Amino acid sequence: MPDAIPADSVGLVTPQIAHFDKPLTLACGQTLASYQLIYETYGTLNQDASNAILICHALSGDHHAAGYHDMADKKPGWWDSAIGPGKAIDTNHYFVIALNNLGGCCGSTGPTSINPETNQVWEADFPIVTVEDWVESQARLADLLGIQTFAAIVGGSLGGMQALEWSIRFPKRLKSAVIVASAPKLSTQNIAFNEVARQSIRRDPDFFDGRYLDNESIPTNGLGLARMLGHITYLSDDAMGAKFGRQMRHEQYQYNYGIEFEVESYLRYQGEAFTKRFDANTYMLMTKALDYFDPAAQTNGDLAAVLSRAECEFLLVSFTTDWRFSPVRSEEIVNALIKAGKPVSYAKIEATEGHDAFLFPIPRYMQAVNSFLTRIADQVMPPSSQGESEHAR
């Protein structure tokens, strides 16, 4: 809990809900007759609605990206270090929108929502959603908010895939895309890890084939396992080593299956904590959205060909110790953009934190994002239109 809201915070924020009654046909073929998206905004939309930035979240993210919901909150939103007045994504200049994606479990329509056709909770019957579906629904949210063109669409990991998809699907609706620690599609190993995570959940008898709420149950064992495994892939070997090493719980080995090494305790805790805040069916959906994403499939695997549709500027960021989506994966996008003749900046950031680095305010990373967005601001909001705030960095 902050004693006082920090000066560089967006402050107290209240989530808002947008209802959509226009049916949405998903990639899987099913149609959602109606749905809602929960979102938050930070900063002020300017008169010509040219200063909007959309934040796309990753696997377990949500709409609460910055600020506090309550003075009693222990922590601010998940990307508070990057979003706020004077921060990398500067709310003195930009109007920032963060939403919970369709299929989520934090207020947008998803497996824990009521299916209006049955008046039952959707649970496992909620259709599989894809990155394309998310981008479609985000575009409708933009319509509702009166935003024709985003100054930037920003995301890390699975969020970066959404930014990439935006550039292909709605090339005229964004001036720039900031794609951090992402990939143009999952590798075989990435899919394999996702499959183990899904099997962990599915094999938990408390999962009840995805109808656990109906059965007054929660698959905490399986979802916890999936999160433990995920955590290993989010952290670098170095970061885990630096944080825990072979640090023991007791002075001597106990020679049993209790905690011997602190890293075991950390993983068990992370797994358990996650089950208290996240829905297993949503987790399953998110892993599938990752698996399915492969925009180059439309152009016979030629990423440059599909990216030739893009009309925005790109910033790609990768982190040296990220082995989930290594720098090589970002460079596939960079090289394809260069081949397609698109304007792209690329920052490969030295970082020890592995894939998780995208959530940390690493100075060179934050500077790279800020410099890029400042340049975009100069294009979309000539200094005269930027109001009273100083813009002389």
Added chain:
Amino acid sequence: MPDAIPADSVGLVTPQIAHFDKPLTLACGQTLASYQLIYETYGTLNQDASNAILICHALSGDHHAAGYHDMADKKPGWWDSAIGPGKAIDTNHYFVIALNNLGGCCGSTGPTSINPETNQVWEADFPIVTVEDWVESQARLADLLGIQTFAAIVGGSLGGMQALEWSIRFPKRLKSAVIVASAPKLSTQNIAFNEVARQSIRRDPDFFDGRYLDNESIPTNGLGLARMLGHITYLSDDAMGAKFGRQMRHEQYQYNYGIEFEVESYLRYQGEAFTKRFDANTYMLMTKALDYFDPAAQTNGDLAAVLSRAECEFLLVSFTTDWRFSPVRSEEIVNALIKAGKPVSYAKIEATEGHDAFLFPIPRYMQAVNSFLTRIADQVMPPSSQGESEHAR
């Protein structure tokens, strides 16, 4: 099933069992009053018992390293490609012993054996065994077979840890150690993966706290998951990519939780097959033995200091795409040996197979092992003592 036994095979082999009635006190403090080890031998022990090689197995290995048990066998032993007449570990010159370690589930005393004190199956009551315990029990097997000094002790992965431990614990009982794709201790990430594997098993309700046989049950879901996860860490990202890529099961995405990508099918199959041949309690024990191994802990983390006790020659081998025990981990041992002034050869082998490469007959790898062992043969068995077989490579 071979139509005929290949000429370079050790042929039909029969496992043997050695009983030990001298109590063995384990690192954990518990004592086994008696136990048995199952083993196989290939080649002929020479008169002065100077040509013996011990093969130490890895996590899921056993005593059946080479040859066939039956003409109907579909496959030979797990390291048949390396052991046989004219092969890297040449049975024309060497007498090779392969055993199943204590705690195993293939015939040596372990969780599936009867506890003589209770006349019940041990199951989860079987004590935790360590690399040190294995080396101790292997030395007793050597005593029984009349082998004072091994020409070489050879192992990959967890097997390499046993060879390393031999060099420290019984420096006078081996002329050389061949340590392949191994590490001087697990990294934090290695421990973390093991913990997820153990939790997968423990959280399976069919595990019954390790007393599943008593409950006429087998934790196939949890053990299968552990194996799926293990498999990902044995293979390189590149190898998985080359083998499966994003190869789909159907022409179009099905948008469900069935098999979409062939790698999912492969993993499920590998997991299931493993549960038919391996015991979950043994799997748990093996992961603990890996976790606990850390010989440098005796010398305040100074690996060179503990290795200064060694008196043998070393061959270290690593594989470029192994990310479970990367070349850097082998190089920790190489550098410590150099610091300790010990004779060490090191081969870093280009291989696409990841950690699993240690099981493949990669020519440069097999040549490195063979050249090293030929040099050792010249030392321990002067040409005149090597019998009729030609030894002029």
